[in-house]
Amino acid sequence: MLYALTKAGHIVSMVLWLGGMLAAALALLRDDRETLRLFKRWDQGVTTPAMFSTWVLGAALAVQGGWFGAGWLSVKLAIVVVISAVHGIISGRLRSSADAGRKAAPDRAAGITLPVMIAGLALIVLLVVLKPSWS
Amino acid sequence: MPGRAVRLLAIAEALTLLTLIFIAVPLKHIGGIRQATTVLGPVHGLTFLAFCWAAVRAWSEGAIERRDVVRLVIGACLPFGGFVNERWLRRRLGQA
Structure with a gap:
């Protein structure tokens, strides 16, 4: 029961984290x-806490x-590290762009992060579902 | 305040690393209590990951340079390096 609840919490947190990242x-x-x-x-109130919750759970x-x-x-775990770094980049860009005194410019670099997130998500789901053994 | 989170996480990372090395590992190898590293290993791993994430965010925000991120991550791998990182960050960010 504890395992199932932890798993449910992990999935909910992951959806909020990745969804928040894609939208940002x-x-x-x-x-x-x-x-x-x-x-x-x-990002401060939902996406970042969801990332920490995903890690812990x-x-x-x-x-x-x-x-x-x-x-x-x-x-x-290696893919999670990459996705976390991408979130760090997006979160930092959001903070600097939202607070800057000048007019915000479209951040084209953010577009590069979209395929990284989608590919990472797909690989993670495949690994978790198939649990391939290389031994 | 830019960089505040990375400073706090530098201290937390240093404390969990020291707890792991000087308490959990001796408890496992001398006291035979394996649970000490089973619990503290992931705790330190998560804190280290959070520190790296905060360092990347501070770089992306423009608070520190890319080479500073490399310096901070290398420092975080060393015992007591997190305390050095925190003092360096305080000077670097002008928050002394």
Whole structure:
């Protein structure tokens, strides 16, 4: 029961985290200051806490399931590190763009992060569902 | 305040690393209490990840340079390096 609840919490957190990241990256492609401020608040209040929650509940799942050391989990953790770094980049851009005194410019670099997030999400889901064994 | 989170996480990362090295590892190898590293290992891993995330965000925000991120991550891998990182960040960000 505890494992199932942890898993449910992990999935909800992951959806909020990745959904918030995708929306924020799209917002950065526009030059609307009010939209950027809204997404900055959403990132601080929802997306970033969801990322921390995803990490903590994911680690709890790995400990409960005895998954640490499994090859598929090691690959998944590497992808999580990349996605977390992408979130750090998006979050930093949101903070600087929303607060800057000058007019915000469309952040085309944010567009590059979209395929990285989508590919990372697809790979993670594949790894978790298939749990491939390389031994 | 730009960089405040990365400073706080530098201290937290340093504390969890020292707790892992000087308390949990001896408890495992001398006391035979394996749970100490089973619990503190992931706790330190998550804190280290959070510190790296905050460093990347501070760089993306323009508070620090890209090479500063590399310096901070290398420092965080060393015992007591997190305290050095925090003092360096305080000077770098002009928050002394």
